[in-house]
Amino acid sequence: MTKRIAPRARFSASWAGGVIALISITSLVMGGVSANDPSGGAFAAPSRATEALSLLGQDPYTVSGGELNLEVSISSSLSEPTDNVVITAQSSVTNRAAFTRVVNGTNTGSVLDQVEIALTALPSPGGSARAISLTLGAAGALALPALSAPGVYPLTIALEQANGQVRESFTTFAVVVEGGLFASPVNNEPRLAVAWVWPLVAGPAELPNGSADPAVSAAALPTGRLGRQVSALSRHLDIPITISPGPETVTARNTSPLRSGLLAVAARAQVLAGPYVPVDIPSLIENLLSGIADNELATGNTALSEYFSSPPDIRTALANPVSPGALTLLRARGTTRVAISNSALVNGSRSVPTAPFSLKITPPAGVNETTISAVASDDGIANLLTGASPVLSGQLVLAALALNAYASEGAAKGTVLVNPFDLDIPEETFSTILNGLRNHPLLKPVTLESFFSEVPAVQTSTGALETRELTTYSPPAPPVKASALNATANRVLALQTFIGSDAREVRTANQWLLRAPSATFTEAAGQARARRSLKDAQARVTAALAQIEIPNPGTITLTSENGSIPLTFRNNLDQTVRVRISLASEKLSFPTGSTQELELPPANTTVRIPVQARTPGTFVLRLNVASSDGLLIIAVQEFKVRSTAVSTIGIILMIGAVVVLAAWWILDARARRKKRREKTAVAA
Template sequence: MILRQAGRAATVLALAAATLTMSGAVGTAVAGADTPAGGRLNLTQQTPWVSPGQSFQLRLSVSSALPRTRLGVAVTVFDKLTSRSALSQTLQGRSVGVLRAFAPTAVSALPAGPAGEVTVTIPVVSSPPQPPVPPGGESLDLGSCAGGCGGVYPVQVELRDQAGNRVLDRFTTHLVFVGTPSTGTKLGFTWILPAHARPALAPDGRRSLPPDQSRQLAELAGSLARHETVPVTLAPTAETMQALADSARVTDHQTLAALAAVAADPTQQVLTGPYVPVSLPGLADLGLADQATAQLTRGVQVLGATLHAQPNPHTLAMGSPIGQGDLAPLRSQGVDHLVVPDTSLASSGSKLTLTQPFQVAGAQSGLPLVTASDSGLAAHFTRGGDQVLAAHQLLADLAEIYFEQPGSSQPRAVAVETPLDWPASSALLNAALDGLAQSPIVQPLTLSSLDASIPAVGSSGTPVVRQLASQGDETRVPVASLRTAQRRLASFSTVVANDPRLLGEIGDVLLTGQSSDLRPSEQTRYMSGAQAQISAQLSKLTLAQDRTITLTSRTGRIPITVISQTDYTVHAVLSVASDKLSFPNGSSQVLALDRRDNPEYFDVSARASGDFPLSVSLVSPNGDLVLLNSRFTVRSTATSAVAIVLSVGAGAFLLGWWGRSLIIRRRERNRRLVRTGH
């Protein structure tokens, strides 16, 4: 980024002759594999706040294939910024007036640390001149500005190939000069830090936290542990905390313990919220208010079990814009304090940053109270790039907000909610928390402390009221698939007698499938996954393989054996049906299957002999879920009494007929013999 050099603004800074002061030993530059053509320059540390009597130091990492004797570092200081939009322009490479361009200094002449990083020191002279300027050196005079020199000054740092007279790499940071300590209040700053990862719970119910997300969570926890005196507001995702608790990694359990220590610290704050990131009013708009309640209930339950966090479902950090119509569903959930992106607000026409909580126009009883999350501050959390530089740009942005009304007697505060998709970086976290810990103009606050110390009233004592935008972001959830899976799960709950382990595992899949982290196709897979888990449980129930039952008398008892391979008691209703059989004592039985083999008997009466089909079904107690459905064959070999009488009668008749016929034939033969004898 090249910033055009311009004349010095007469009302800003004076320059005294001096040189860049350096200290330390010379190190060796190493060209990394990802070093751009020529070289790379990164910020590893800098002075976050410069008070009278202090110097401004930059510690730089220099990577280049060129020898250090050929490399140089040039520093340019620009005019004091007058607004946050001007600060944004410097980050986008737009020109501002140049205050002072320091001559390049050879990298080989700069003091270097053990890792090869070099240090650049610029003495800042105030009135009286402090610290002393070395003879022949250069310094920055911040003691003779009209209206005061306190403010934010862009500083461009370039890595140059001095032999080739070309710029190899550059970045822009900021010098924050606080000037004479103010008697007014500091700017309050609430930093809402999510402890979040994309869903670790898969549609099939298995839970696995990817290594990169495990590392990022560990970096977050480690940075918070090292800065326990800096108040922050932790916003953990319940599903992520459950993934840490269920993980086989030792480091994940250490991460969870460190986050639990934050939750236990009375100087810190932990926000409870839904099980996964969702828009609660968006769910209500889709007719899923019950799921909004389920998300909050499960979120509070898991955070209580993993972090021992005190439940506070009345305060929510929304993370995405909301509209005026979203307030009623949130109030119905008992929410009385919201943190929403400032992009949710209709323009007020003011050029100043909103630094107070406010009421929403048209809200009943002034509730909920709303704190805006500053989107400009959130923009500093980027993926990749120089994270230490991003941290100091964040601090400079906070300073610029302070200098909008420096030393104001009216308490002011801003909040930022770190984006959920920001990969936590210890480099940014440590640099920013270090700066906040020693800031003379910014006071870190938890969200509850902000509420207690910053009134939602203006300077005139009247309430601050803002209008929300017409509508929030659209919520996408596969409603039909979700409702189908819910109904099946409700029926399955009667089978397992509301076993919390089984229902919790499948219910978590349904809740996770509503996450805003997921694409619609991914959400649908979660709904199907919940159904598949229920089917997997039902597949553990079978019937005995012998499907032919022989009945040797007209009445009898037939056995139906249900085989259960579950580790829990199955509650169900077993029913039989046949057109050729009757069941004197009923065709259904309520069962509690608590062992592997479960023979059940039905009294039966056959209406005829032969082979008859028998339908067998095992259903949930509420009758809505079929667990098993099969067909048996009943073979009746019994003969009825009427048939026996008829058979005996027919036999007797035949015997009589045969006997009579035999007698007649014998008489006829005897008569023929008598005639022949005569």
């Protein structure tokens, strides 16, 4: 049924004032404005309007027979006083496919009602804003009586010239419900549980030269991508939500503007653990880098625990992307439930709305099959966040959630909404949704933890827990070679064993290592930055080892056969370390062994190594200093040793030679005397 109303006969100045007053009251009750929301609720206008016609605010739902209040912006420079605003209601949508067709403008359904209002008759709360109030499901001065049954109705708002030509239009949805503010609308069943997960993460915040990444710094400002999200959340602390903060992102020095708001949000929200930087865990595992993947999760958990002064929830994880290997790793770290994208599931469209189910983890050959509790996020609704009009995008999300509530057909189900990783939208969109979720009769905002506990798991017709399977995911290669990542990881781990995991040098080297496989490092520029991150990690290890100073090369003099060589080491680290020294020389022997372990506390340590010279002269002594496990070579040095001592054997040989020589001389002298006597006797 099409109905056109002559608005001038119905709009008077007193009626306009009544609309403004009604909108003010409705925005307080239905928009749910609280002390945490100074913006004025769903009717807060954006700073400027760039379109001829745009949506500034709308009631998130309307009780059948009640008033639907809208506020639109109409540009005076793009309209004429003789223009009209035409509101057309179409038949309700009953499934996601029909909803999508309306949003895409390919099908708006049959027309149920239509109202035409002169532009000059619309009351203005100020500026370009115009207020509209319509009675739904009942007769009235401005009414859409056909919208009486509960449902989600497309509502097209058009700015038309006097000749009927449309200047501009947009389509929103009117959500009609039965009963009072807190009534259960669907056959007295519970409201649809809505778990909204906010990944608050960016790429690595520090550049290889040590300076802050300007893009991350900008994102953390109050007007930046992350700053706007934290601002919206901090003004709606009464709405249960789940955040997944990037550990490297929030702990970086250039993201400090986020801190106060984020701490306030975390005190009321569920905080999920996650990798230190955004990484593709399936890619790491497939490339035999599961140790680095585990390190990402462990370091991320530690960083968030220190930042928030309490540990994040490791039992619940946001797994995107996901693979059986990634799920196996998460289970090993204590995760018992995951949220995954519905596109990662076989027949993922079955997951709208969703409820917990059992997700099969297909193991390698020879390993028993396991499962994990899971829910599927609604990617279709998440895609609505990035529309061109901020408030309209928020209203579309609320309408899609309401449609899910009606589509659940009395079953206890819910919707998991996960913001895109790099979401960059105006704060008005977030505020529109958060205000709309407050006291909504169809929707119940919950944390992800509450979602798992409150929404019954899906069961088969036989009563068994429904088991779902993942689609095949082919991950990309890491941004740097796996061999380079493993080699650097081994050196960082060896340094950790050498000086302790809490050492500043170890933590810094590990952070550079973990930045290298960031999923944000794509294409040539990103891959070059990833390689530089690995070089920085290696450089940090080398710099830490350089804090162990070994004796300067020089000449050591031995004045006796058995002596000792003094070696002075200086440890400039804050920790006591154990080193292994190895000595080698062709002319020296080492009575206590050529390899020894030494304990080096901070500052200087002098040790004397017993030696025995095999021969006098000048020769080379080689000193090799390594970590106690031999995995890190700290230094290799050569010394000159001059021995002026004569050995005992040498002395014995010399004495023996003298004795032999003396005996020979005596015998020779006697022989000569005897010969002379014999010659004398013959002559006589």
